[in-house]
Amino acid sequence: xxxxxxxxxxxxxxxxxxxxxxKRRVIHSLKVGVALSLVSLLYLMEPLFNxxxxxxxxxVMTVVVVLEFTAGATLYKGLNRGLGxxxxxxxxxxxxxxxxxxxxxxxxxxxxxxxxxxxxxxxYMRFFPHIKKNYDYGVVIFLLTFNLITVSSYxxxxxxxxxxxxxxxxxxxxxxxxxxxxxxxxxxxxEDLHLSTVAKFDGLAKSIAVCINxxxxxxxxxxxxxxxxxxxMEDPIYKGYKTVLDSKSSDENLALYASWEPRxxxxxxxxxxxxxxxxxxxxxxxxxxxxxxxxCLQTEIKTPQSVRVLFKDPCNRLAGELTKALKELGDSIRxxxxxxxxxxxxxxxxALQDLIDALKSQPRLxxxxxxxxNILLALATLAAKQKSGKDFVVSLSxxxxxxxxxxxxxxxxxxxxxxxxxxxxxxxxxTLSKIGITSLEFCEALPFAAFASLLIEAxxxxxxxxxxxxxxxxxxxxxxxxxxxDHE
Amino acid sequence: xxxxxxxxxxxxxxxxxxxxxxKRRVIHSLKVGVALSLVSLLYLMEPLFNxxxxxxxxxVMTVVVVLEFTAGATLYKGLNRGLGxxxxxxxxxxxxxxxxxxxxxxxxxxxxxxxxxxxxxxxYMRFFPHIKKNYDYGVVIFLLTFNLITVSSYxxxxxxxxxxxxxxxxxxxxxxxxxxxxxxxxxxxxEDLHLSTVAKFDGLAKSIAVCINxxxxxxxxxxxxxxxxxxxMEDPIYKGYKTVLDSKSSDENLALYASWEPRxxxxxxxxxxxxxxxxxxxxxxxxxxxxxxxxCLQTEIKTPQSVRVLFKDPCNRLAGELTKALKELGDSIRxxxxxxxxxxxxxxxxALQDLIDALKSQPRLxxxxxxxxNILLALATLAAKQKSGKDFVVSLSxxxxxxxxxxxxxxxxxxxxxxxxxxxxxxxxxTLSKIGITSLEFCEALPFAAFASLLIEAxxxxxxxxxxxxxxxxxxxxxxxxxxxDHE
Numbered sequence: 017x018x019x020x021x022x023x024x025x026x027x028x029x030x031x032x033x034x035x036x037x038x039k040r041r042v043i044h045s046l047k048v049g050v051a052l053s054l055v056s057l058l059y060l061m062e063p064l065f066n067x068x069x070x071x072x073x074x075x076v077m078t079v080v081v082v083l084e085f086t087a088g089a090t091l092y093k094g095l096n097r098g099l100g101x102x103x104x105x106x107x108x109x110x111x112x113x114x115x116x117x118x119x120x121x122x123x124x125x126x127x128x129x130x131x132x133x134x135x136x137x138x139x140y141m142r143f144f145p146h147i148k149k150n151y152d153y154g155v156v157i158f159l160l161t162f163n164l165i166t167v168s169s170y171x172x173x174x175x176x177x178x179x180x181x182x183x184x185x186x187x188x189x190x191x192x193x194x195x196x197x198x199x200x201x202x203x204x205x206x207e208d209l210h211l212s213t214v215a216k217f218d219g220l221a222k223s224i225a226v227c228i229n230x231x232x233x234x235x236x237x238x239x240x241x242x243x244x245x246x247x248x249m250e251d252p253i254y255k256g257y258k259t260v261l262d263s264k265s266s267d268e269n270l271a272l273y274a275s276w277e278p279r280x281x282x283x284x285x286x287x288x289x290x291x292x293x294x295x296x297x298x299x300x301x302x303x304x305x306x307x308x309x310x311x312c313l314q315t316e317i318k319t320p321q322s323v324r325v326l327f328k329d330p331c332n333r334l335a336g337e338l339t340k341a342l343k344e345l346g347d348s349i350r351x352x353x354x355x356x357x358x359x360x361x362x363x364x365x366x367a368l369q370d371l372i373d374a375l376k377s378q379p380r381l382x383x384x385x386x387x388x389x390n391i392l393l394a395l396a397t398l399a400a401k402q403k404s405g406k407d408f409v410v411s412l413s414x415x416x417x418x419x420x421x422x423x424x425x426x427x428x429x430x431x432x433x434x435x436x437x438x439x440x441x442x443x444x445x446x447t448l449s450k451i452g453i454t455s456l457e458f459c460e461a462l463p464f465a466a467f468a469s470l471l472i473e474a475x476x477x478x479x480x481x482x483x484x485x486x487x488x489x490x491x492x493x494x495x496x497x498x499x500x501x502d503h504e
Numbered sequence: 505x506x507x508x509x510x511x512x513x514x515x516x517x518x519x520x521x522x523x524x525x526x527k528r529r530v531i532h533s534l535k536v537g538v539a540l541s542l543v544s545l546l547y548l549m550e551p552l553f554n555x556x557x558x559x560x561x562x563x564v565m566t567v568v569v570v571l572e573f574t575a576g577a578t579l580y581k582g583l584n585r586g587l588g589x590x591x592x593x594x595x596x597x598x599x600x601x602x603x604x605x606x607x608x609x610x611x612x613x614x615x616x617x618x619x620x621x622x623x624x625x626x627x628y629m630r631f632f633p634h635i636k637k638n639y640d641y642g643v644v645i646f647l648l649t650f651n652l653i654t655v656s657s658y659x660x661x662x663x664x665x666x667x668x669x670x671x672x673x674x675x676x677x678x679x680x681x682x683x684x685x686x687x688x689x690x691x692x693x694x695e696d697l698h699l700s701t702v703a704k705f706d707g708l709a710k711s712i713a714v715c716i717n718x719x720x721x722x723x724x725x726x727x728x729x730x731x732x733x734x735x736x737m738e739d740p741i742y743k744g745y746k747t748v749l750d751s752k753s754s755d756e757n758l759a760l761y762a763s764w765e766p767r768x769x770x771x772x773x774x775x776x777x778x779x780x781x782x783x784x785x786x787x788x789x790x791x792x793x794x795x796x797x798x799x800c801l802q803t804e805i806k807t808p809q810s811v812r813v814l815f816k817d818p819c820n821r822l823a824g825e826l827t828k829a830l831k832e833l834g835d836s837i838r839x840x841x842x843x844x845x846x847x848x849x850x851x852x853x854x855a856l857q858d859l860i861d862a863l864k865s866q867p868r869l870x871x872x873x874x875x876x877x878n879i880l881l882a883l884a885t886l887a888a889k890q891k892s893g894k895d896f897v898v899s900l901s902x903x904x905x906x907x908x909x910x911x912x913x914x915x916x917x918x919x920x921x922x923x924x925x926x927x928x929x930x931x932x933x934x935t936l937s938k939i940g941i942t943s944l945e946f947c948e949a950l951p952f953a954a955f956a957s958l959l960i961e962a963x964x965x966x967x968x969x970x971x972x973x974x975x976x977x978x979x980x981x982x983x984x985x986x987x988x989x990d991h992e
Contacts, residue, residue: 034631041631049624052651053616059655060612076655080648124548131544135568136537143522143529160568163540167547167564261788265753300749301795308796311961465953473799 043201044085051196055079055189071181078189083196088205088273090197093153094190095276100157101186105179107134108165112175127166134162149272198278205273209292210349212270216260216299217346221339223256223306224474228335230313231467232328253310260296260303267296288491295484302477305470312467327464330371334471337367341478345485354489354496355482368475371468531689532573539684543567543677559669566677571684576693576761578685581641582678583764588645589674593667595622596653600663615654622650637760686766694762697755697780698837704748704787705834709827711744711794712962716823718801719955720816741798748791755784776979783972790965793958800955815952818859822959825855829966833973842977842984843970856963859956 035042059072082093115126138159141147147155161182169175197203230253271289341364348355488494523530546560570581603614626647629635635643649670657663685691718741759777829852836843976982 030632031628034628038631041628045624045628045631048627049620052623052647053620056616056619056651056655060615060658070659073652073656076651077648080644080651127548128541128544132537132541135540136533139536140519140522140529140533143526143533144518156568159540160565163544163564163568164561167544168561170548171558261749261792262752264750304749304792304795305799307789307792308799308958308961311793311796466957469954470796473796 040085040201040203044203047196047200048079048083050200051079051083051192052076055192058188071185074182074185075189075192078186079193082190082193086203086205086208086270086273087197088270088275088277090193091276091278092273094193096151096154097157097186098190099151100154101161101183104158104161105165105183108162108169109175109179111166112169115169123170127170130166131163135159204277205270206277206287206289209267209270209274209289212259212263212266213292213295213299214346214350216263216296217342217349219256219259220299220302220306221256221342221346223253223310224335224342225339226252226256227306227309227313228332232332253306253313257303257306257310260299261307263296263300267293288488291484291488291491295481295488298477298480298484302474302481305474305477309467309470309474312470327371327468330367331468331471334364334367334371334475337364338471338474338478341482345481348494349485349488352492352494354494355485364475364478368472371471528573528689528691532691535684535688536567536571538688539567539571539680540564543680546676559673562670562673563677563680566674567681570678570681574691574693574696574758574761575685576758576763576765578681579764579766580761582681584639584642585645585674586678587639588642588647589649589671592646592649593653593671596650596657597663597667599654600657603657611658615658618654619651623647692762692765693758694765694775694777697758697762697777700747700751700755700758701780701783701787702834702838704751704784705830705837707744707747708787708790708794709744709830709834711741711798712823712830713827714740714744715794715797715801716820720820741794741801745791745794745798748787749795751784751788755781776976779972779976779979783969783976786965786968786972790962790969793962793965797955797958797962800958815859815956818855819956819959822852822855822859822963825852826959826962826966829970833969836982837973837976840980840982842982843973852963852966856960859959 055075055078058075078097082090082097084090084093111127111130115123115130138155142152142155165175165179165182168178271293274287274289345355543563543566546563566585570578570585572578572581599615599618603611603618626643630640630643653663653667653670656666759781762775762777833843
């Protein structure tokens with residue numbers, strides 16, 4: 017009984033929650049109600065009904081089917097429905113005309129064959145990726161209308177009249193839908209896509225911040241609790257990148273709908289929604305690195321306190337700069353202004369350099385020159401140069417030569433010594449590489465090595481993200497960057 | 505002109521390609537054609553038409569809208585359409601009955617209000633996640649039918665007759681659809697989901713194999729070419745895990761449709777399609793590790809040849825075992841038999857142990873005992889124990905104590921010496937940790953450290969995958985594992 021009493025309250029709370037999550041849902045529901053009432057008037061009011069007649073019911077159906085949550089989706093469906101109906105009407109009219117003069121049985125066979133052929137062909141067409149993406153609904157409506165008209169033409173003489181009426185009422189229905197969707201509290205897919213992209217940057221930034229924080233937090237118990245949380249997929253790190261990882265299909269849908277929205281007229285070019293999709297792909301790849309970084313926290317291979325303390329500051333700084341960079345990128349998109357890559361990447365570069373210096377100052381753990389790849393340094397330079405793909409290869413080779421000239425190995429007997437070890441390198445080097453005695457402390461650095469290299473990879477991927485953001489600013493004609501904006 | 509001539513051939517090739525990719529597409533297209541022709545007969549044939557009348561056109565519409573590619577999707581739409589129509593019919597009948605006795609203007613107002621309220625409420629209902637997922641189409645049809653009947657009831661007296669006829673024709677349409685979809689070359693969503701899951705295992709296995717292969721391949725030029733390829737996202741590694749990463753929405757759709765398919769009756773329980781979705785999630789997480797591993801190839805931080813040669817064999821073996829494990833997992837799902845985790849994980853465990861032994865035999869690069877975490881060994885034991893979540897923490901601590909007892913550091917003067925260095929450890933240990941002289945060769949190991957720890961993390965994630973596969977075998981009542989199957 018107690019349960020029964022609570023049921024209405026629980027239901028009410030659930031209903032309330034759905035509306036609270038996104039108030040536009042309530043607005044949309046009311047819009048549908050109003051649109052349906054409006055279109056019903058066509059049927060209910062005497063003068064209007066006399067003009068349109070029985071077929072007013074098609075307008076009602078159109079409103080139910082076409083009016084979607086966002087303007088883009090409504091336009092997609094409305095225009096597809098219109099196009100499908102017109103084409104089907106033309107084809108059906110043609111076929112009815114061809115079959116008209118024949119006998120009854122031939123007529124029926126002819127119609128049956130036409131229905132079969134058109135049905136099979138248009139269903140097959142729906143498997144073409146391009147049509148599937150942009151015109152799927154249109155093909156369904158085409159098939160629907162074609163069958164409707166062709167089949168009814170067998171009993172009714174006035175095919176032209178049916179065609180005409182159906183077109184007319186569907187146009188009215190679509191008109192009401194477009195009116196409601198474009199003029200009354202419009203909800204834009206493009207806006208959604210824009211905001212969700214901005215939210216992704218914020219989520220990633222938050223993830224990195226929490227991730228670094230947890231990695232360097234001293235409280236082991238806290239970490240274990242976090243690890244448990246993360247198993248339940250509820251911790252803030254997971255929350256931050258989750259939406260990024262699963263964004264593919266929703267991004268693509270939003271971009272598809274957005275491409276039907278008329279706002280691109282503003283700059284006389286189509287608004288480049290596909291660039292948002294590309295940016296989403298790059299962000300997803302950035303997210304994968306974050307997942308791996310998160311994995312470093314979860315695998316229970318804890319880096320010992322001693323190593324962590326050594327690198328806490330530079331890592332924190334690098335992560336801080338990464339977070340800042342992501343937030344600035346997000347802000348620049350939010351405010352639709354071009355991103356100025358020179359400004360920030362320097363800071364990231366400096367932070368990266370700091371981390372590398374710290375790594376270098378601990379030669380027992382990480383660096384040497386027997387290698388032909390003074391890798392961290394090389395990567396740092398790469399990151400600073402902000403080049404993509406193929407340039408990577410070129411600049412790497414040049415960096416390698418540089419670094420083997422000016423980046424010789426260091427020797428440290430204790431941690432205090434390490435920072436002054438730079439000068440002794442050349443003299444000691446041959447001896448040491450012959451002796452090659454083990455640094456027993458190295459083991460401690462292994463998990464950190466993985467962590468650090470993932471962090472550095474994150475910086476490299478950030479470059480790709482920056483590139484796409486700059487590209488987005490260019491193709492979307494964002495406003496120029498100005499210092500004024502920055503200080504607001 | 506030349507171009508114009510080639511156009512038909514190109515178009516034809518494109519059409520051919522779509523069909524060749526999946527022959528069921530052709531079958532489905534023909535099925536739709538046949539179903540439409542069949543349903544048209546209701547209208548075209550005199551005796552049938554006399555029985556059903558004008559409304560036969562509804563049956564045609566139903567077939568166009570309901571007949572989908574897979575049986576599950578058709579059932580989902582068909583049952584939703586039926587349910588929506590019945591409920592809407594009942595409600596509309598009730599409302600028409602209530603409004604019947606009133607005056608014309610009141611009647612119109614009443615209908616308008618009802619249309620508004622029902623429209624707004626059912627649209628709002630579509631935002632509830634559970635309804636959105638399972639009954640979205642049903643709600644649309646409910647709204648459609650309700651409006652249709654309520655609005656027409658204003659002009660027509662016989663609401664009961666419209667309701668009845670609409671129900672009747674929709675039932676016929678749905679019946680034909682179900683007949684076609686279930687009996688004529690049925691295409692099952694569940695089968696698709698099953699096969700796509702198996703394909704994911706194969707893809708991941710292939711990715712790992714290629715990844716290791718490339719990492720240890722000597723040909724630098726080859727690697728650079730591969731790196732370029734991977735930028736264009738065309739290399740086999742990317743292909744292997746791509747489908748896994750983007751599988752979320754398609755998995756969920758297939759599982760949704762599959763849950764409507766009647767095959768679960770076989771074991772008197774619902775077939776656990778949600779378990780496939782869960783397995784997909786775990787596989788996706790496995791995929792993220794693979795992306796990071798792939799990142800190790802792409803970042804251009806090449807591990808020097810000398811280090812790679814040292815670890816080539818154990819890494820190859822571990823990757824080989826991983827690949828084998830994934831393939832066996834895929835096979836066991838393909839053949840719907842329970843997976844026997846004891847058999848394979850031992851091999852993986854042995855391979856992991858090999859790698860760890862190799863790492864241990866190179867103390868200059870990796871291991872020591874000054875640390876409180878003999879991590880690799882600890883993780884290996886963990887992986888072998890096949891425990892999840894919380895057990896990890898417990899077993900780790902016990903392993904740590906063990907390993908610090910029996911896993912002291914090793915010393916090696918040259919590569920040939922290393923494998924025999926085991927015995928010298930205890931004597932040299934205190935001296936070395938005091939001297940703490942840098943191994944200058946360490947730098948070479950940093951990128952490899954990242955690679956190795958990712959590989960080891962992959963093993964840890966494989967355990968989670970195995971767990972879900974075992975769970976799947978249990979809840980889906982797969983047949984027991986037998987040696988006979990294995991040798992086939």
